[in-house]
Structure formats: C-alpha cells, structure tokens
Amino acid sequence: MRVLMIGSGGVGDAAARIAAERDFFEQWVVADYDATRAERTVAAVVERHPAETRFVAARVDASDAGAITALAREHGATHVFNAVDPKFNLPIFHGAKAAGADYLDMAMSLSRPHPERPYAETGVKLGDEQFEVAGEWEADGRLALVGIGVEPGLSDVFARYAADHLFSEIDELGTRDGANLVVRDDDGNEVFAPSFSMWTTIEECLNPPVVWEKDRGWFTTEPFSEPEVFDFPEGIGPVECVNVEHEEVLLMPRWVEAKRATFKYGLGDEFIGILKVLHTLGLDRTEPVLVKGVEVSPRDVVAAVLPDPATIGPRMTGKTCAGLFVTGTGTDGQPRRTYLFHVVDNEQTMRDYGAQCVVWQTAVNPVVALELLARGTWKGAGVLGPEAFDAVPFLELLAAPKPEGYGSPWGLEDR
Structure with a gap:
C-alpha cells in the first residue's frame, strides 16, 4: 500500500x-x-x-x-x-x-x-x-x-456492530458526542478555542440538521433542535446535546436496519451563542465579499483568526467522547438501551503523540x-x-x- x-x-x-x-x-x-x-x-x-x-x-x-x-x-x-x-x-x-x-x-x-x-x-x-x-x-x-x-466513522462501525451482535430490532441509532475539554491562556483563564476545524464546525452546526425515520425518510429541523441532557462516561458527565447536521444520519440507514437515526452534539451554551451571532452577522457565509478592494470569505476570516486546532493541545485539559446510543430489542427479546463509546484523554495523546485528543x-x-x-x-x-x-x-x-x-x-x- x-x-x-x-x-x-x-x-x-x-x-x-x-x-x-x-x-x-x-x-x-x-x-x-x-x-x-x-x-x-x-x-x-x-x-x-x-x-x-x-x-x-x-x-x-x-x-x-x-x-x-x-x-x-x-x-x-x-x-x-x-x-x-x-x-x-x-x-x-x-x-x-x-x-x-x-x-x-x-x-x-x-x-x-x-x-x-x-x-x-x-x-x-x-x-x-x-x-x-x-x-x-x-x-x-x-x-x-x-x-x-470518528464521527462519522467509528460511530458507524458501532452501528454495524450493534445490529450484528447486540440487537434483534433497533428503534434508534443516536450518535451522541460530548466532552469536558477546557483551553486556557498563559494566565490560566479559560478561552474560546474550538478543538476542531472552525470552518467545518460552522458548516455542520448552522446547516439544517437532518433526521431519518423509516416512515418519513430524511427530513430537516431547525438548528440546535431537540435539546437533551446526555450523561457521558469516564467522568465527563451530563452535557446538553442538540441536533446537528452530520454524515451518520445519511450513512447508517443505507446499511443498517433501524426505525430512526439522529446525531446530537454537546456544544454548550457559549458555543451555540457564538454560532448564532456569527450567523446573524453573516460571518458564516462562504461567498466572498469585497473588503477594501479584496475579495474574502467571511467564514475563512473567522477560521483564520481563531487558534489552529493543531496547536492548542498543550493548553487543553479533559476528555472527549464519541459514541452511539442504541435503543430497541436485544438479541434475547428484551428491551435494550446501550451506549457504545470511545473516550480519549488529551493528556495521553499529547504525551504519546504530541497531538491533541480531538484530532x-x-x-x-x-x-x-x-x-x-x-x-x-x-x-x-x-x-x-x-x-x-x-x-x-x-x-x-x-x-x-x-x-x-x-x-x-x-x-x-x-x-
């Protein structure tokens, strides 16, 4: 290869x-x-x-x-x-x-x-x-x-595993992603620094979220809809998650039999507020605008002024969790609710690879x-x-x- x-x-x-x-x-x-x-x-x-x-x-x-x-x-x-x-x-x-x-x-x-x-x-x-x-x-x-x-990716692998080994019938494939990551400046103050590409984050969070249901097919909702508090493992704890446009909902129903597929992400009030402001100001747009004779994309500017996600690892603490919450009927015929997950600690990935945990x-x-x-x-x-x-x-x-x-x-x- x-x-x-x-x-x-x-x-x-x-x-x-x-x-x-x-x-x-x-x-x-x-x-x-x-x-x-x-x-x-x-x-x-x-x-x-x-x-x-x-x-x-x-x-x-x-x-x-x-x-x-x-x-x-x-x-x-x-x-x-x-x-x-x-x-x-x-x-x-x-x-x-x-x-x-x-x-x-x-x-x-x-x-x-x-x-x-x-x-x-x-x-x-x-x-x-x-x-x-x-x-x-x-x-x-x-x-x-x-x-x-990871999402999409590992969560989709979890969907295949759940269908083949854990469930006889699946009601919902619910991807749930959350973290307790904190980034601090040189003085120890918590700062806003997205741990993943801001360009991509804006795209998936402000687009209409997609939901799939067996009887309806794919349909959309308002951004940040259907909030729920999800309890993440390994000390992360409860995080409010909201609907976000994501590939799992477009992929899982093509190969895995289920009644519903959703994706919810734990963004937090501050992040949601910032995204809403960017949208209100038109700073989420990708179409270039003319600024003093130069054409620039507002979203590219936002991404450029924020810290590069690859560089924030030394200032970051906490864990990130990606997973799939599956509900339905187990192979024993009884109701089953199972969360399959992967947790990564930033301290470990920085120590072993020099890479922050989300990337x-x-x-x-x-x-x-x-x-x-x-x-x-x-x-x-x-x-x-x-x-x-x-x-x-x-x-x-x-x-x-x-x-x-x-x-x-x-x-x-x-x-």
Missing part, C-alpha cells in the same frame, strides 16, 4: 504520527498547499522515529483534481486519503478515481439546503454528489470509503481502516460507508494493546 494523504493540518499531522508506528504501508506522502506544513509533519514523524524513511512531503492544491491525479500517479499511490476540509472533497474524490487509486475521507461532500423549505425538507444531502457516481467506482473496481473519521481521535480511525484494507480484511468496490464492512476486525484492532493493535479501547454501557 502506498498512501497519498492530502492535508497536514491537525488531523493529517496526527494520522501521520499514528501511522508511523504501523508496518502495513510502503510509503506515506504528506501533501499540503503549504509545503512547509507538510515538511513539518514529516520532520515530526522522523524526530519520534529516527529510522523512519517511508514519509515524504509534497505540495498540492486540494482544489485541483488534475493536480491530485498527477501527484498520485507520480508516487504510485494506491490510496488517496483526504484529510482536509470537506469543501475540497470532490476534487480529491475525482482526482483519486482518475489516478486509479482507492479513496478515503472523514466527511462527505457538502449539502445545500432546500431552497424553499430548508427546515423541513432536505435539498442536496451530505454525500449525494459522491453516491451519484457509486456505479462508476464499482464498475472500475475501485473503493471510495467515505465518512471514516487524534478523528485520525486514528482512517489509519485503522487503511490497515484493514491493506490486509484484505476489508474489501469492496463502489462508494461505501463504514457500515458496509464487518465491525469486529476494526474494533479488535483499535482496542488491542500495542504493537498488535492501536491500544485505544472502546466501551459499552447498558442503560
């Missing part, structure tokens, strides 16, 4: 650091629009693993499908791993296919709200533009594994998936989500102690 990774931001940098401990690939190309950032990631890997020679840096424009194709061919890439914001998905997706490579991403192609009824009906859904060409990928014998981060938790899952594909444990053609594959090998490899596995156990609580 020869991997071309597009993007060396927080997640891409963490993925390279994780992959350096594994032996399933021949080469890992770290490509970024900013060549110095790609070089910095490779240097960080070599500093931790002085004998490492499989990582090389390159420059590429992620918006240029032709450039992606050319770089993949230059390095003989068998797999193109998309580790940039989802606004670049389609050029990378099409560029990988043109190069004859398989493709992985952690977020699907972007949605566009319904023009007349955005808070009732879906318009273009997340991933629609990728699923439209699934037949072409299948005909070519190529695989596009979409949504294989590390996102990055580990595509690396596990790549290893399963390299082994031939996972195989397929077309545009497929994680639910299309056997969950057990993934969960076993993720949790197994190093060096056999990745040493990152997951949990299960019946409630």
